[in-house]
Amino acid sequence: xxxxxxxxxxxxxxxxxxxxxxxxxxxxxxxxxxxxxxxxxxxxxxxxxxxxxxxxxxxxxxxxxxxxxxxxxxxxxxxxxxxxxxxxxxxxxxxxxxxxxxxxxxxxxxxxxxxxxxxxxxxxxxxxxxxxxxxxxxxxxxxxxxxxxxxxxxxxxxxxxxxxxxxxxxxxxxxxxxxxxxxxxxxxxxxxxxxxxxxxxxxxxxxxxxxxxxxxxxxxxxxxxxxxxxxx
Amino acid sequence: xxxxxxxxxxxxxxxxxxxxxxxxxxxxxxxxxxxxxxxxxxxxxxxxxxxxxxxxxxxxxxxxxxxxxxxxxxxxxxxxxxxxxxxxxxxxxxxxxxxxxxxxxxxxxxxxxxxxxxxxxxxxxxxxxxxxxxxxxxxxxxxxxxxxxx
Numbered sequence: 001x002x003x004x005x006x007x008x009x010x011x012x013x014x015x016x017x018x019x020x021x022x023x024x025x026x027x028x029x030x031x032x033x034x035x036x037x038x039x040x041x042x043x044x045x046x047x048x049x050x051x052x053x054x055x056x057x058x059x060x061x062x063x064x065x066x067x068x069x070x071x072x073x074x075x076x077x078x079x080x081x082x083x084x085x086x087x088x089x090x091x092x093x094x095x096x097x098x099x100x101x102x103x104x105x106x107x108x109x110x111x112x113x114x115x116x117x118x119x120x121x122x123x124x125x126x127x128x129x130x131x132x133x134x135x136x137x138x139x140x141x142x143x144x145x146x147x148x149x150x151x152x153x154x155x156x157x158x159x160x161x162x163x164x165x166x167x168x169x170x171x172x173x174x175x176x177x178x179x180x181x182x183x184x185x186x187x188x189x190x191x192x193x194x195x196x197x198x199x200x201x202x203x204x205x206x207x208x209x210x211x212x213x214x215x216x217x218x219x220x221x222x223x224x225x226x227x228x229x230x231x232x
Numbered sequence: 233x234x235x236x237x238x239x240x241x242x243x244x245x246x247x248x249x250x251x252x253x254x255x256x257x258x259x260x261x262x263x264x265x266x267x268x269x270x271x272x273x274x275x276x277x278x279x280x281x282x283x284x285x286x287x288x289x290x291x292x293x294x295x296x297x298x299x300x301x302x303x304x305x306x307x308x309x310x311x312x313x314x315x316x317x318x319x320x321x322x323x324x325x326x327x328x329x330x331x332x333x334x335x336x337x338x339x340x341x342x343x344x345x346x347x348x349x350x351x352x353x354x355x356x357x358x359x360x361x362x363x364x365x366x367x368x369x370x371x372x373x374x375x376x377x378x379x380x381x382x
Contacts (some may be wrong), residue, residue: 017314019314019315022276023261028331
């Protein structure tokens with residue numbers, strides 16, 4: 001894996017089906033994510049520190065601002081069909097929340113309904129996975145997480161980066177380790193940023209297309225991952 | 233690891249797939265099995281059967297307690313179908329699809345008929361999987377060893 005062994009990304013998975021929760025948890029852990037699973041949208045919002053009636057109150061959301069939580073959530077993956085609050089309802093609440101809207105959200109569903117998929121993507125979902133979810137789907141999550149992280153880093157570290165460039169070329173000189181790691185990541189990924197964005201657009205479109213085809217489109221016969229997918 | 237027993241396990245798996253009892257999703261589950269969860273597949277299947285017993289009871293109750301609540305039946309069966317799909321139980325899943333068609337059409341007789349087939353496939357698969365996991369244990373395949381080979 002890369003340099004970020006001390007920073008595991010944390011995914012919150014939401015599904016009312018026990019079996020599907022176990023499955024998505026295993027898929028995510030196998031891909032080296034830290035995982036929290038909950039069985040409802042309501043519990044998801046509680047975990048995220050957002051209470052339904054407090055949503056419009058900025059003071060409450062700032063009590064649990066994401067980047068100061070001990071456990072930060074880097075991505076939310078949720079089932080669409082759930083009793084009470086659907087995955088779509090949850091998605092909307094997240095996107096309406098000033099503290100949560102930047103967290104990428106992915107929707108899962110066992111049904112291939114184009115209008116449903118479109119609605120979710122338009123509401124801001126990054127991807128729409130058809131169930132049963134596979135390792136190849138989970139492998140698509142990273143870019144969405146990195147895109148958000150990169151955006152945060154660009155905002156926070158731009159000034160610092162300019163300062164640092166006036167210093168010595170020696171990377172080790174007096175910089176906190178974390179900062180130089182972030183910077184290193186930043187340099188690596190700035191090149192990818194453009195590509196990722198384009199790729200993302202293509203991805204959303206092609207994902208839409210794939211999902212709209214019959215269940216057994218070529219995408220369904222996926223290459224097998226014979227244990228090499230993740231190496232920790 | 234006993235090579236003959238391993239072969240028996242693999243042959244049975246091949247056969248279950250060829251006959252349409254199981255599909256690619258079951259293979260995916262096996263590929264997820266590792267040192268951290270050495271019994272992942274069997275655990276998932278056990279969970280499925282524990283869960284589905286309740287769902288099937290609910291469906292049966294809803295079918296015999298008239299008048300039939302088709303939306304509720306639809307809901308139960310969708311849940312059941314979803315779980316079947318998640319463990320790769322193809323035949324069970326397909327019977328669920330047929331049931332759902334009758335449900336949507338409000339065809340009570342069709343629902344009853346297809347429900348019996350769902351129950352039947354569900355039971356048949358359980359027996360076959362019990363045998364399969366027994367073979368896997370005998371082959372020493374509870375860790376990834378045997379499961380990964382095709």
